[in-house]
Amino acid sequence: MSGPPHVRRPATLASLAAELGVSRTTVSNAYNRPDQLSAPLREKVLEAARRLGYPGPDPVARSLRTRRAGAVGLLLTEALSYAFRDPVATGFLEGLALACEQAGQGLLLVPVSPEHADVAAVHQAGVDGFVVYSVSEDDPHFRAVLERPVPTVICDQPIGVEGVDRVSVDDRDGMRALGRHLTGLGHRRIGVLCMRLGPQRQDGPASLARQQETSYPVQRERISGIRDALVEVGVDWASVPVVERFEHSPEAGASAAAELLAGHPDVTALVCTSDVIAIGALQWAAEQGIDVPGRLTVTGFDGVPEADRLGLTTVRQPVRRKGQVAGELLLERGDRNTPKYVVLPTELVVGATSGPAKKREEFFSGW
């Protein structure tokens, strides 16, 4: 298939019409408007089609003529394949797929791999609109999407793009609520494990500058949220260790937890900016024999199903709904010309992985 295009169609609408001695319109109607011709004639056409091996109207030719592709394009941050490993992305996809399904639209995943850095795939996509899921602010593919003369909906990131629909959640607010839950439990010495803050891999401590200058607003907002809560009770944010990981996986979470606690053994709570990271941290703690939440509190963000099963304390965001809304925004847009911005609510989920902070004395004997 990468070689020559696939075989020429055995028969076309025109050849069928010629064969039958009817007009092309009639054949077209036989497929698209059964009520426009008599039942016997229609049957005759369909029968001839079967006989000649005519597979029905070519979808591409029809799309060209009707000016609709019948599909929505999806642009993702990462390599396409990554999306299927991330439970938040799959939740989003589930919702988006649901919306597409209901509208009878296909969902085209646009191939953006780090290797194929070219933007051609975006130009090549035969779609009626794009959903852009959580991409970095300077993504070239994203720019290419904006150049296409079709409607677009952004999910989460980037922010601040004028005139483009967007759906997101209030990350900062959600994390602030979680932070207050922790400070309410007496935690003062906490550590943060976060996702990548820049396009370049940088695993390790994230400076204050890096926290602020990140090209990933979602991470910035979540970090700001936990900071808000700590500052409220008088903690000096500059003293709070933040460890960053480029990969987003439980393994990365485990190694980040190890790194943070090695450097800051007196930390009583590990705040992770995603459930995936938190799941890794939890696993690490279990392997180390560290009691959660007795000795260490661990929290996440997102509310993915596995976190639920593990009883993780987290902030649940309606990922599926987010995908659905993104799809609806794109598919049900009438002729409106003012953009819509939808912000969905989050919910604090107190599970079994957060508990009271031990006092320093208890703490050292607790090891």
Next chain:
Amino acid sequence: MSGPPHVRRPATLASLAAELGVSRTTVSNAYNRPDQLSAPLREKVLEAARRLGYPGPDPVARSLRTRRAGAVGLLLTEALSYAFRDPVATGFLEGLALACEQAGQGLLLVPVSPEHADVAAVHQAGVDGFVVYSVSEDDPHFRAVLERPVPTVICDQPIGVEGVDRVSVDDRDGMRALGRHLTGLGHRRIGVLCMRLGPQRQDGPASLARQQETSYPVQRERISGIRDALVEVGVDWASVPVVERFEHSPEAGASAAAELLAGHPDVTALVCTSDVIAIGALQWAAEQGIDVPGRLTVTGFDGVPEADRLGLTTVRQPVRRKGQVAGELLLERGDRNTPKYVVLPTELVVGATSGPAKKREEFFSGW
């Protein structure tokens, strides 16, 4: 977007050519064959394009002309949205996406919802080929795919379709190995929890007839595998309880486990035909305070990441690889006209959820 088609393109290749006083060919070349015209002229064309808001060649028109859509269609059993909830399906998708990515091809998810029972979506898909993932033997969408004049690759199911590429694993063999592991541990009274066996919802015990007549060969093979192992040690298969669930989710697994053990309290091992079901069974056992594997052995099939984290005894199948191979089969097919059938290996993973069967006496005191 569901209303009128999106706005007419502001400019076309032809209008740009006219404006510049050059031929259409030249404009086309500026985009597709930069080496066919002088750099200055090319720049002039591109500049004019920017100025006039010409977004580059229309992908649909190009597809019609070149006879290639630059995308692969994916047909799934279930509602599209389900695929993203099932870790096996997402693993497969990951691999398939990887293959598409590398070939620079898009991946179009064809919308098949139970509501939109019509096959139109298959006809509407502008793709160069189809991958069919684990669909039932009598799926009408599948028939529609076969009618399209493009290459197709089947994954897992249906089996026995002549002349169509296929990739699968030896389910029966994998399950047989698992079964021998269990009989080796002394298990003789086992129960099976399986996925749906027919298009109609039927939650509860599955008769021998139903096990054999299922339209889902994969389930049949897995059940046959465990049967093989039990028959080898003299167990009468007719006495082995098999509980079926229509939904494929941990919740369904939990309820199936409850049902099976309520009816057969002397069972020492629960063999599940998927990890997702097994995870639910495990959760149920934990809630009931049933010791695994002390009192009850629980096993799965697939080897999904979460199963790994839980230490589930299971049969690992290379799901990701399966997706990748499916993609490669479709994309790298030269001009071969003989179909390929690829069968990938499985691997028994002995985790922490399988242990020796207790003797009947120990067993009752174990409650």
Next chain:
DNA sequence: ATGAAAGCGCTAACAT
């Protein structure tokens, strides 16, 4: 290096 001509396969006014 550039242009002219010829469709790819189809649908939608509009007429009859």
Next chain:
DNA sequence: ATGTTAGCGCTTTCAT
């Protein structure tokens, strides 16, 4: 109820 006409926007030999 059926046919006629006129493209949708583009690429690709083949000439020049």
